[in-house]
Amino acid sequence: MMQSRTVYNYRSHRDDRAITQRIREIAETRIRYGCPRIHILLRREGWLVNHKKTHRIYCLEGLNLRSKRPRRHVTARHRHARPEVTALDQCWSMDFVADNLFNGRRVRALTIVDNFSRECLAIEVGQGLRGDDVVAVMDRLKHSLGRIPQRLQTDNGSEFISKSMDRWANENRVTMDFSGPGKPTDNAFIESFNGSLRDECLNVHGFLSLEDAQEKIEQWRQEYNHFRPHSSLNNLTPAEFARSHQKGPDL
Secondary structure, rough: OOOOOHHHHHHHHHHHHHHHHHHHHHHHHOOOHHHHHHHHHHOOOOOOOOHHHHHHHHHHOOHHOOOOOOOOHHHHHHOOOOOOOOOOOOEEEEEEEEEEOOOOEEEEEEEEOOOOOOOOEEEEEEEEOOOHHHHHHHHHHHHOOOOOEEEEOOOEEEEEEOOHHHHHHHOOEEEEEEOOOOOOHHHHHHHHHHHHHHHHHHHHOOOOOHHHHHHHHHHHHHHHHHHHHHHOOEEEOOOHHHHHHHOOOOO
């Protein structure tokens, strides 16, 4: 039995409304996602939509006009190329991000990322984190995941150049790779990750307490590792990419 054109158009418009609503939901909650990444998520969720339709709706909704961060000029890149990372745990990056609780008290988050898989291995949230706290997190990862990096990229913060951190690196045969003074682009992986953390979590949520901040940031970390596809990882999530290269416990 043939359906009328009216019925077909009604269903088409109804489906478009549902897809449009979902595209807007993704774009509003993940402000760094562009059209290609949104399309990948739609396909993962089971939406039967091709990339042309996704792009058409994306543009009709004005999502292509959202503000984007300016790209850095080529001259701002690291002048001395580091060794190419070709496997898990060849190089990790870590840094600190600061934010405030609802009562104005300052909190800091230590972020640790595997440069090869883009996995966020840990985000330690606390007040007054010091070099000993960094060592404690690294030891925890060593024992819980059975992993340590061959090389560790950081800036020259006091927590990273502390005697306790130097001793830990020496005992575990980890090469410390410090960024040049005033050159955050030396550690582009962690800078990009921290930007996503701030845009998609810190700037979105208010934290009533330290425990509230720890819970919400950990929830975002899990979503980042297991839900967010990366074009540089063949559109896999960091957790999927890591599993394809080494079997191990979920992060």
